[in-house]
Structures are given as structure tokens and as C-alpha cells.
Amino acid sequence: MNRRAPNYHPGLMSDMYHPDSAYVSWRTGYNGLTTFDLYTRTAPFGGTYMLVAGLEAALEFVQAFRYSDKELEFLARIRDYDASFLDELAQTRFTGEILALPEGSIAFPNEPIMRVTAPFREAILLEAGLLQSMGLSTLIATKASRIVYAAEKGRTRRVAEFAFRRAQEPMTVARASYIGGCASTSLLNAAYEYRLPATGTVPHALIEMFPTEEESFYAIAEAYNRYTLLLDTYDARAAIHKAIEVALRTQETMGHTLAAVRLDSGDLASDSIYIREQLDKAGLHSVRILASGDLDEWKISELLEAGATIDSFGIGTTLGYGAGSVERGIAGGSLGTVYKEVWYVDESGTEYPKMKIAGAKSTWPGKKEIYRHPNWEEDVIQLSHEPHPEGYQRLLRPVVRNGEIIPGSLPPLSEIRELAQQNLEALPARYRALAPEQPYPVRFSDGLQSLRKQAARLIGVDLD
Template identity: 55%
Template sequence: MLDEFLSRAISGGMHTDLYHPDAAYVAWRTRRIGITTFDLYTRRAPCDGAFLLVAGLEFALDFIREFQYEEKGLRYLTQIRDYDPNFVDYLRHIRFTGDVLAMPEGTVAFPGEPLIRVTAPFIEGLLIEAGLLQAINTSTWVATKAARTVLAANGRRVSEFAFRRAAAPFTVARSAYIGGCASTSFVAAAERFRIPATGTIPHALVQLFPDETEAFMAVAETYNRYTVLLDTYDVTKAISKVIKVAHDVEERLGHHLAAVRLDSGDLDAASRHVRHALDAANLYRTRIIASGDLDEFSIQTLVRADAPIDGFGVGTSLGVATASSTNPGGLGGVYKAVHYVEEDGTSTPLIKLAENKTTWPGRKEVYRIGAFDHDVVQLEGEQPPSGSKRLLRPVILSGSVVSGSSPPLSEVREFAQQNLSELPEQYRHLSPTTEYPVVPSAFLERLRSMAMDAHQPGATSTI
């Protein structure tokens, strides 16, 4: 498996909430096992933004492909639940046999439109819910956060430094790379996903030496292109020492001071002082890297102030699902049943009624009109809109993964960056005032209205 939450130590069937096998047992006992369609979508964009960048599909496909209950997991379930032995045997042999349509990783999507559509026997579709949401929620949130951060940097390099804070560091490194981060500090993720690795030096190494000059000299003599950390004690004194070391080592060994890093304090003021000192010493090629609890908003402030910072290292804000005071962290993706076919072929659109959470029933398709003019959500079988692009693609058919559904990460990243480059400016803003139009078709609106009416008190009509 590609990530922590899909550890081989636990069978895929156990990657679920307890109410899923409990609900599956009820459905099994009552023969409510017809073909059901589920939509995975989000009601709002992460971080009060306008868009989301789809990621995590490769994890999701791996999870579904390997979904099964192993004997150890089944023994545990029988210890905590009094399931019929025949149901336990049913779980023993269950595999996913349905179809999955999904937006490819790297697609720019919007709230309210299905990112994934699952059609399968009810119990199969139900039992994969939690693992599917885990894969998509975490990855898509990080990819979107990274994209926002890179957009805020406005062409300045952003590196992901989240390993020490991240609950799912492999997911974070991979998703941040899709979102536009240029590199990761996490060595295992860099190796696994072929992401460029990056690093400077820690404060501890500087503290190890009796004097900063000795520490800087040790680093400079060790590496032919090196980066040093300036704020262990005093930035003003440190940059003077670094400049002397840089000239000495370049003359003796030909080693070059590639960058200096600032990790605390007033980054705007410190970067201006450091840039002035470097330029005065003819070290024009030496870059300034800033880090220290940065996010897209603080980076945007530094960029708009024209702080002479060449790149940013971002950790906590990517590794921990923090967002804003009004929008809780995390993606908040949901997975809702929208259509059901009885064993006798009777078809029923399904709807959930709740304030601000009423769902859209029926099997749906999503189409993009032009270059982000608007998206249309419509019922399966309707004529596609003129000049549109279908966004949901088959990735699993009859339980088998479709060839090409998991392209190389480099291609996913390139596709994502192409999508983001085409996104109109008003939707790229960190705090947009304009919502992207996601338009339901007239037939879909009519179906929803009929479904809502059918569930009103005293209603006798059926759909």
C-alpha cells in the first residue's frame, strides 16, 4: 500500500467505521442488497477558497482493489458483535465487483459536484465508504492547500517541510507535490514517489560548535553547494560571518553559498538586511529561503511587500488540517446514496433531506463548459452539453481497475499545474468573492423536486 492508513498489518475490510458492518448486517438480513449508486463530493471548498484540487485517487483505487476481510479481522468482529455465522462467511468472500467513475487526480473541481461515483451492490458500496473518504479527503485537502500556497508565492519556490508535524506524511508529501510544491524534506517520501528532496541544516548543528563561524565553515567545506541557517543567535552577526566564510571557501575550494535560511522573527526586515549584505559582498546568486509557521496568507503578505525572499519552506500548515476561523480544517467530503435498483429491477432515486444538506438524487455526470466558464451536473443519459468536457472517467469496471487510471506522479502533477494555470483569476484568490457556477440540469432539478415532494408529510406519490 502507498500510505499509513492502508497498513498491510490490517486488512482492508477493517478500514471502516463500526456502523458500516452493522448496517451491512441489517441489509444482508433484509435482502436490501440491490445495486446502489453513491456520490462522493464536498459541500464547500477548503480554506474558504473557491476550488479544490482532486488528489488521492491512486490510494483509493489501491484500497478498493485490495478490499477484503482477513480471518483476524473477522474473529475480532465476532468478538464484539453477535453476527450470524452465514453473514461472517459472506464478509469472508466479499470483494468489490462494482463500477467507479472519478475525476482524475489533478483535476480542479468545485463544491457540489461528484468527485467520485460508485455503483455496486449496496453492501460493497457501503463498506468502502470510510476508506474511500480517508483517501480522498486528506489528499485533496493537502493538494488544495499546497496549490493555494504556491499561488500565493507567485512564482517563488515552495518546499514542503511537514514530515515532523504530519499525521500522514506520505500522503502530505505526495499531495503537496501534486499541488505545486517543488520538493519535500521527507526522505522516505522523496525516495518512494521520486520527489526532489530538499534540506538545509538544523539549529542543533550550529549549536554543536563553540562559534557560528566554525559551524558555517564546517558546512561550507563539506558541500560544494551549501545552505546555512542564520537565526540560531543573531541574524545580523550571522550574515557577516557567513559572507566571510563564503568568500574564503569559494576561493580555496570553489564551493558556493547556494542559499541562506531564515526561520524566525520579522522575515520581511531580516530578508532585506540579508539581501543587502549579500549583494554588497557580490553574492548575488545566493538565494534567501524563509520558513517558520508560514501559510498562504503570510506568504502572500511577504510577496506583496516585495520582501527579497526567493523561496519558502512550509510545514505545519500543510501537515496539519488547519484552515481558517470560519472554515474548519479538513476537506469535509461526504459519501451519499443517490440511486437504488431492487433485485427485480425497480429503480428509485434516493434523497437525504436536511437544512443546507439536501442531496441531489440520481446517477449523475459532470461536464465542464469551455475553459472554466461553468460546470453542469446532469443525469446519466442526458445529452452532453455542446462544447463540454466529461469530468468523471471510468477507473474501475466490474471490480477491475481500468488501465491508465493511475498515471505516474509526474504526469499527475503536470496535469494539475496545467489545470491551475487555466483557472480564471477570480477563483484563484485566497479569499474569493465569486463562487464558480456549478449548474444542475433542468431534468436533475425536476427529479430533486419530485423526490423532495415525495417525502413531504402526507405525500402518497412515488417517483
């Protein structure tokens, strides 16, 4: 969500059925304290984990949520709501509590990334905005972490985010990619807003504008103290010799340095090997080779296994929308986050576990906590009142209380990135692999399993 756009209306950042549900709640008087879990059933891209991101955007949405007079007029035009219900919406603000995994945390399927407790109408009206904020950012951060992991095989290789022109939400993508480990962004607006390093090369159009490739290279070399040349406009192997000639001459006459060359098409593995050989023969050992062109974690891994001498990667399209892999039958483009009711307290104070029974889409009732073994041997999902497992780390953190963001809940982006990289480094390699052999063990406590059976019996279903 572009929260600074003039057409951003927080109260309308919902699906139609959310105010419709709130209206039924209002008419029937059911508005007890309700707890919802936000989570995903599977990890994206065939992996085991999610790198959590998007909490800052989610909480900004929560704080901004309200209906203006014009928005209420709009709702009255499209639905025959009672005027008293619209009066209530005019006063609606979030008054509940939210617990969440901090941005930069590692999460696994079925673990609540966020736990929301509030009067039913408040909680249901926030559903879509929270799902969108957390889902997209977590998807992109996870994708970026996988790409960086593939690129760093054997040694450190920088990954630059080049996704602006094809990204679903460019600012969100730039921020989440940085959390996931990307070193820079090509989007100047994101660099300005988030204080990120900005990087870029040159387009083919600039090379083509000149009568010859040599003239374009000289023009670029003369314009900048440190510069990058794009080699694949016509013939990359022929271009490297022209680039070397330009580099040596401008280094001698102007002191300008060829920092890198970029390949965007062709046989990246064999061309990079040839180009590295020519650069080294010319004594240009410090010149880096940058590769781009619809790359992802799997293609990067294949390139490096083939011996490609690539020093850094620019990733655009596949990062911009969290792409999967058609060739490998791996879905992408969406995290598939869900927001499910798990606990309800009616106006008399009576508590009810809530669950959905639908095969693989069945839910787990109860207000939950997540605890992690210090050596990443397992995570335990349990009821909030169950004893803290000795030595385990509690993962959910209070971030909103009585409708207000708790101070310290939104650290600077630099700290979020640092936490993310620490967690990714600590995650055992077998669970960070692009194609893991086994999922990370997540255990449901005995108390939670017992409550699930109890909740099922309340709705006439026997799970035994």
C-alpha cells in the first residue's frame, strides 16, 4: 500500500466482505473480544522458512485506520447500511493488542507471525490490510534472502535490487529486499526514503545512441571518475576488448577507473569466464563482472556451478514480484498468508476456542505463543498460559497495547537488516538450502492438541 499517495484511504483498505461482516456483527450484537492469528501454511519457493518483514507498514496501517465522512458517504452509496452503523464506523479506532514476530525474524509454516486481539468488528476490518502488509514484504524479503544465499556460494557476492520497473510495489520491494540482504537499490526514491545505497549501470539505449560502441564507452569513461560499461549490446566478447582499451587509456590520461562491466544476456557463464581472462591479462584484476537478466536463486546457483566468474548480480523481475520457477514447478508471486479467528470472549466473559475444519486448511484454536530451541532443534507452538519451555526463546513480542504502538517496537531499518542477517546466519544450512530435504520441525504442544479436540467437539466433530 502506498501510504503517502493522495488516494490512500485506510478505512477502505479492505475487501467488501469486511464491512459487511462488521455490519452483521453490529446487527446481532456479537462483538466480543476476538483473537486472530496471521500466518502461512507453507513456506514459499519450495523452501522451509520465511524472513518476516512488513511490520512497520502493518502498524502504520493500524494507527491510520479510520473512516472519513466522504468514505462513509461512499459506503452508504454502495450498501444499504443502517445510519447508526455508519455512525459507529465514524468513531472506530483500533483499541486492542497485537503481538508479532519482529521484522528480521525467521518464521516457519503454521506459526503465527502476528496475533491480534480486539473487539470483533475492529479486528475483522483490519484483516486485508494486515495480510497485504505482512504478506508481500515477507515474500520479498524471503526471496531476497534466497537470492543472496545462492550468490554467496563460496564467497561474498553483492546483490543489487533492480526491480523498480516491474515491481508490484516498488518501495515495499526495495525495503524488503534490503532486509533480505540486498546491498543496494536502483530506485532513487527508495534510496532517499530509506537511506539505502543507490547503484546502477547504463542502458543499452545509451550505447546505441552513439555511432560506435567505442565512442559510447569513451563518453561514459570521460564522464565519471568510476564507471561501469555494458558489454552485451552487440557482442560481449568483442566489446570487452574495446572496454579494456578505453579503460587503459582513460586511466592514463584522466585517472578514471573502470569499476565493473555488466552482462545482461547471452551465455553468462562462458562469457564471464572469457571476460575475466581478458581483464586479468590486461592487469585489470579489480574490475568486477556484474550479471543481470531475469536471474533468480536457481539460475544463479547454476551459473556458479558452471564456473561463472561473476562478482555481483543485479536482480529485477523475479525479485520485484517474488517469482517462483515455472521450469521447476515452484509457485511464487504470493505468500498465501491467512488471518483466522482462534479465540472468542463474549460479553459475559465466557471464552470459546474457535477453529475451522477443512482438511489441510483446518486451523488451530487458542491464544498461542511460539518458543524456539536455542540450537534450532525445534519450535513449539503452545497455548499462552502453558509454561515457558526451559531454555527456549519466546518469539512473539507485544507491539500494540490499548491501540497504541509500544515504544521500541519499530527499530530503524539498519537494525532490522542486522537482525535478519544474524538470524539467517544462525539458521542451520540444511533449512536454508534452496531445495531442502526436510522441513524444520514445528511441534504443537499437548495442551494445544487437547484444545483442538475440545473445539472440534463443540461444533460436533470428533478428530479421534
